[in-house]
């Protein structure tokens with residue numbers, strides 16, 4: 001009886017503290033965990049929105065890169081972090097594909113997180129090292145089919161967008177190549193620039209400046225329409241792979257159980273960040289744009305995560321790609 005009373009007392013006391021904590025939130029630095037290496041596409045989006053979020057929250061939002069296992073190491077870390085709003089996660093379409101790719105995923109993207117809101121949708125580009133022999137997509141396909149595993153494809157691990165795009169490409173042309181995994185596509189891009197790997201598929205947030213500088217070759221964008229910042233690059237569909245389409249969305253997550261008033265503040269900070277003129281300008285230069293304000297919400301985020309999980313699961317299962 002005494003024990004039970006003490007338990008109830010403790011629960012009330014803790015509940016009270018967490019409500020109070022939520023009111024005072026934030027009163028210290030907030031860490032935004034990026035599931036890939038610094039300098040890559042996800043990192044670029046994170047750093048662009050962290051600055052204006054810092055302004056709204058009046059507390060520093062810092063970025064921490066936790067790469068590895070296609071983004072699942074970072075997501076595991078945040079799923080298990082204290083649900084107090086001081087550790088949040090930025091992630092992309094990988095949250096919708098990991099459940100089909102990993103047989104023993106340590107978290108459930110729908111139920112182990114609070115969903116803060118969507119950020120943007122980013123096209124991908126199929127690119128190759130500068131002196132790669134193929135000059136367009138048709139030649140690339142012919143070259144890959146002829147050389148198969150002698151050709152190297154860089155990606156950021158099973159669960160990364162670069163992996164998904166490569167898997168779709170290999171499935172579409174019915175040929176497997178050798179894949180080289182990295183902790184993010186920033187180091188993969190370095191090796192592509194250095195000629196150590198042959199080709200990859202990566203977000204425009206990482207490839208635009210290298211394409212424009214002529215340092216890499218580009219074969220197509222993965223969206224239905226061309227990208228205004230790269231007007232001369234054909235869509236994959238136009239270039240010869242009919243119906244090839246994949247678009248990468250980013251969103252913010254907090255550990256399950258983070259109090260609603262804290263999530264509300266984070267959603268508001270995200271919405272403010274997406275109205276920021278520097279964010280809008282840089283996104284535009286990098287081939288993306290902020291989602292509309294009514295999509296930077298927990299509801300829209302959950303709905304897209306569910307729809308994308310349902311969409312990609314069967315495609316991945318059919319491709320037979322998974323990790324134990």
Ligand code: ASP
Nearest residue numbers: 036040042161162184185
């Ligand atoms: N977003 C990239 C990918 O999924 C990785 C990265 O951001 O470095 O391939």
